[in-house]
Amino acid sequence: MAILKHVAGKSADYGAALDYLKYEHDEVLKKPLLDANGNWVLRRDILLDGINCEPELFDVECEMLNAQYHKNQNYDEIKTHHYLISFDPADKDECGLTGERAQAIGMEYVKTNFPGHQALVCTHMDGHNGSGNIHVHIVINSLRKLDVPQKSFMERPIDCKAGYKHHLTKDYLKHLQQSLMNICMRENLNQVDLLSPSVNKITQQEYYARQRGQINLDKLNAELIAEGFTPMRTKFQTEKDKLRDSITAAAKRAKSFEEFSRQLQAESGISVKDHRGRFSYLLPNREKYISARTLGTSFDRNHLLMLFESNALTAEREKQQWSVADPIAVLYIKSNLRLVVNLQDCVKAQQSRAYAQKVKISNLQQMANTIVYIQQHGYDSYDELKKARDELSAKMSDARNTAKSTDADLKRLNEQIHYLGQYLSTKATYKEFLQANNKKIYRSEHQEEIAKYEEAAQxxxxxxxxGTIPTMKDLRAEKEKLLSTRAVQYESYAYFKDYYHELQTACQNVDMILDTGHTQQHSRTHPKRSHEPSL
Known part of the structure; x- marks a missing residue:
């Protein structure tokens, strides 16, 4: 798949562009590589041609043209446009792409889309950053040298006149992308739709910032390994990388924009706003919002709202399936069922006939309510009722054990946070200790802080x-998740507990009803003795 990149250059040194094409360079630092003798190293397997100029005299001829029209004299003027056509690595084997064929495509592309400009066309066959793909560099002077016929993609009358500058707009860029796609399809090369927005948009600046950050991180990790520590991070992430990860994690769980916004703020401290049909994100250490358009289509408003709707439907479907699979888990409406009072154990009822009569009426009401409750909940027998109660008891016990397990995890996490704070507060002292000339004296002077550091590190x-040392941000994020999980678990435990007590009340009332019937039958066959209390 051929892709097109563009970089505008404001440097007045046109020779630097020629040197980059001819000599080996560090792609991250943009500095030439040197051999053992300190000389620049020529690139291998390159093809270089010039259009409307001699390639080796590109810098001189561009400066002469600029002087002729008195253009490109100011510091902030765009003096060159660098276009890069990168072909799919598979094109070499699958489609027979060669350097000569790629160079011919580059020459055709320049003559068709940048007519009248001085241009360098250079094909590198060694791949970019070891990727192994063939790619074509196109560097044009922003000032047009020759008059050319007006073409359909030219937006202004002066775009075909000599002495006027190359003017790149969004529509012109779309034309350039479409032109490249047409050439690749004609040549039967692998190609994707360049006009579709990128799912993860990585700009040139972010790409090189990531490369430089990775180099610095590797140096720091080498120092940590030398000190006997395991590096905490091995992959460098830019601010936008971290923002993408946070958005992706929150969006997987959120079922609405409000929930998504709360999760981002609670877990990462990121604010999100919905303004004019677009999402924008604000990191804690920034004052300016980052637009979703700069992150990619996976983070824009339309995609995320569709994802939230899908999450909500999935959660509702799972809830229904869970309810069907487990009748006990169906949300119940708490009733006003109360225990039937045992008159034999009620001292007050034995002392007051009126109170005993009142308790009897209340018991009759509760017995009737119990029978209605059993019928409404579909319990056909006493054994079914007891079985449901026992199952609830087991679920209540499991929910309580799960919540207690989360409590234990939270306790261990709080301990980690405590020791990480101790580690960070004494890290500078320990680093000075490692760099001290006389470590014995330094340790004796800072014995307590060094001991705290070593204890925390271990x-x-x-x-x-x-074996890595976590970050405080990760631990706090994990703590927030555990707190939310614990709240849900204790809520579930309270639900099962209330439901269990209700079924337990129903079981006890049934026992009282059955005992009452047995007692009445017994009293008819065995009259009360004179010493038995009368109600």
Whole structure:
């Protein structure tokens, strides 16, 4: 799949562009690589041609043209446009792409889309950053050298006149992308739709910032390894990378924009606003919002709202399936069922005939309510009622054990946070200790702080599965998740507990009803003795 990149250059040194095409460069630092003798190293397997100029005299001829028209004299003027056509690595094997064929495509592309400009066309066959793909560099002077016929993609009359500058607009860029797609399809090369927005949009600046950050991180990790520590991170992430990860994690769980906004704020401190049909995100350490358009289509408003709707439908479907599979888990409406009072154990009822009569009436009402309750809930027998109660008891016990397990995890996490704070507060002292000339004297002077650092470091390494030291941000985010999980678990436990007590009340009332019937039958066959209390 051929892709097109564009970089506008304001440097007045036209020779630097020629040097980059001819000599090996560090792609991250943009500096030439040197051999053992300190000389620049020529690139291998390159093809270089010039259009409307001699390639080796590109810098001189561009400066002469600029002087002729008195253009490109100011510091902030765009003096060159660098276009890069990168072909799919598979094109070499699957489609027979060669350097000569790629160079011919580049020459055709320039003559068709940048007529009248001085241009360098250079094909590199070694791949970019070791990717192994063939790619074509096109560098044009922003000032047009020759008059050319007016073409359909030219938006202004002066776009075909000599002495006027190359004017890149959104429509012109779309034309350039479409032109490249047409050429690749004609040549039977692998190609994707360049006009469709990118799912994860990585700009040139972010790409090189990521490369530079990775180099610095590798240096720091090498120092940590030399000190005997395991590096916490091995992959560098830009601010936008972290923002993308946070948005993706929150969007997987959220079922509405409000829930999505709350989760981002609670877990990562990121604010999100919906303004004019677009989402924008604000990181905690920034004052300016980052538009979703700069992150990619996976993070824009339309995509996320569709994802929230899908999450809500999935959650509702799972809830229905769960309810059908487990009748006990169906949400119940708490009733006013009360226990039937045992008159034999009620001292007040034995002392007052009026109170005993009142308790009897209340018992009759509760017995009737119990029978209605059993019938409404579909219990056909006493054994079914007791079985449902026992199942509720087991679920209540499991929910309580799960919540207690989360409590234990939260306790361990709080301990980690405590020791990480101790580690961070004494880290600078320990680093000075490692760099001290006389470590024995320095340790005696800072014995307490060094001991705290070593204690915290050992604890954090033991408590981490991979032996790395976590970040405070990760621990706090995990704590927020555990707190939310614990709240849900205790809510579930309270639900099962209330339901269990209701079924337990029903069971006890049934026992009282059955005992009452047995007692009445017994009293008819065995009259009361004179010493038995009378109600």
């Amino acid at each position: 604890f954090l390494k033991r408590s981490s599965p991979d």
